Amino acid sequence: MPNLALVSLLAIVIAIVVGFYKKTNVGIIMVAFAFILSLAYGISTAKLFKGFSVSLFMAMLGVTYLFSILQSNKTLELLSRKIVGAVNHRNLLPVAMYVVGFALCAVGPGAIPVLAIIPVIAIPVAFQARINPVMLAVIGQCGVFGGRMTQITPEGVLVMELMEKQHITADLFPVWLCLFSTSIIMAILCYIWYRGWREDDLQIETTAVTETPKFTFIHWASLAGLLALILCAVVFSLNVGMTAFVIGALLSALGVGDENKAIKSIPWSVLILVSGVGLLMNIVMESGGIKLLSQTLTTFMNDSTAASVMVITSAIMSFFSSGLGVVFPTLIPACQGIVEQLGGNISAVELVAMVVVGGTVAGVSPISTAGALIMSGVATNKQAEQKYTASKMFIELFGWAFAAMILCFVMAIVDIYSLFC
DSSP states (O other), X not given: OOOHHHHHHHHHHHHHHHHHHHTOOHHHHHHHHHHHHHHHTTOOHHHHGGGSOHHHHHXXXXXXXXXXXXXXXXXXXXXXXXXXXXXXXXXXXXXXXXHHHHHHHHTTTOHHHHHHHHHHHHHHHHHHHTOOHHHHHHHHHHHHHHTOOXXXXXXXXXXXXXXXXXXXXXXXXXXXXXXXXXXXHHHHHHHHHTTTTSOOOOOOOOOOOOOOOOOOHHHHHHHHHHHHHHIIIIISOOOHHHHHHHHHHHHHHTTSSOHHHHHHHSOHHHHHHHHHHHHHHHHHHHTTHHHHHHHHHHTTOOTTTHHHHHHHHHHHHHHHSOIIIIXXXXXXXXXXXXXXXXXXXXXXXXXXXXXXXXXHHGGGSTTSHHHHHHHHHHHTXXXXXXXXXXXXXXXXXXXXXXXXXXXXXXXXHTTTGGGTO
């Protein structure tokens, strides 16, 4: 029979391609492939299930459950509106939107739910202030990117777990710093490209801005729960997922959140995606597929180009697939092997950072999460249809995805990231 390492790697590629073209959850396809391979190669079910990370699943489930409560009771939306409303000068709105995206993402929910919130806030604000809505939404998403890698976000938990499995020091700070610096530069370039200091020439009829509602007991209790999660996870090093469940249960008991609505709002497709990838990736690792992937990548690398090749690889994958669900769990396990193949002269942490950076910033592509949400948000305003057509935005956002890839490639090739790692 064909080599299992090669077959399992091909299965990942096929799953991504099929998922993209058929709009099917890649995780479900990977579960199917993992089971088929286990039957074909005599892998026991018990060994197959070792690829399912209970700790990661519970962390993601707990955090997304808590933030579904905060989103359903409008706490996150109201907090964002108050932050933006505190800005009196239109030229400071891009800064405020970046800060909102960064803060909402960094405090725990991660990029997936916040990427959906930012366009909802940014686009109406842009029309009201006569600022280019695509610019303000992209800058807001850059803020989300910048806050993605903290110890309490699902992405941060996943990356730390993947690093520990490869015996890499699970220090997120240099990874976060690489991503944060890239997101800042990308936001600045976006502002310059659209000449954000100028008024947009699209005439939009806007209603008067109503006063932002005041926080009620529900919102204050929700914010207290959010603060408690941060303190418990960062200061006391308690398990993020279990702590989130406790806080979510308390909020539900207090009548602060609608449990049924929160459960329905959990991004189950993302959880299935990550879990499915884990099952197939376990077969890849057990069969030596990661070593094969590392050897293949190192044919294009040397000590000076390893970082740039890795960031390009992850960015291209992110054009069509999820960074959290596919790019991170596929490429991070190969980082330590690449370091060994190249004689240990490069930093494994830097390679991990390159996977995270490329797999994140290129997500502004219109066929990825961030870009698709921007398109749908702008399209909801019928008066903007003629200028901001779907086809124009599609090309524009794809241009930003390529620009993001080139930006991180240049930063890698001139060794800016190595300063942080």
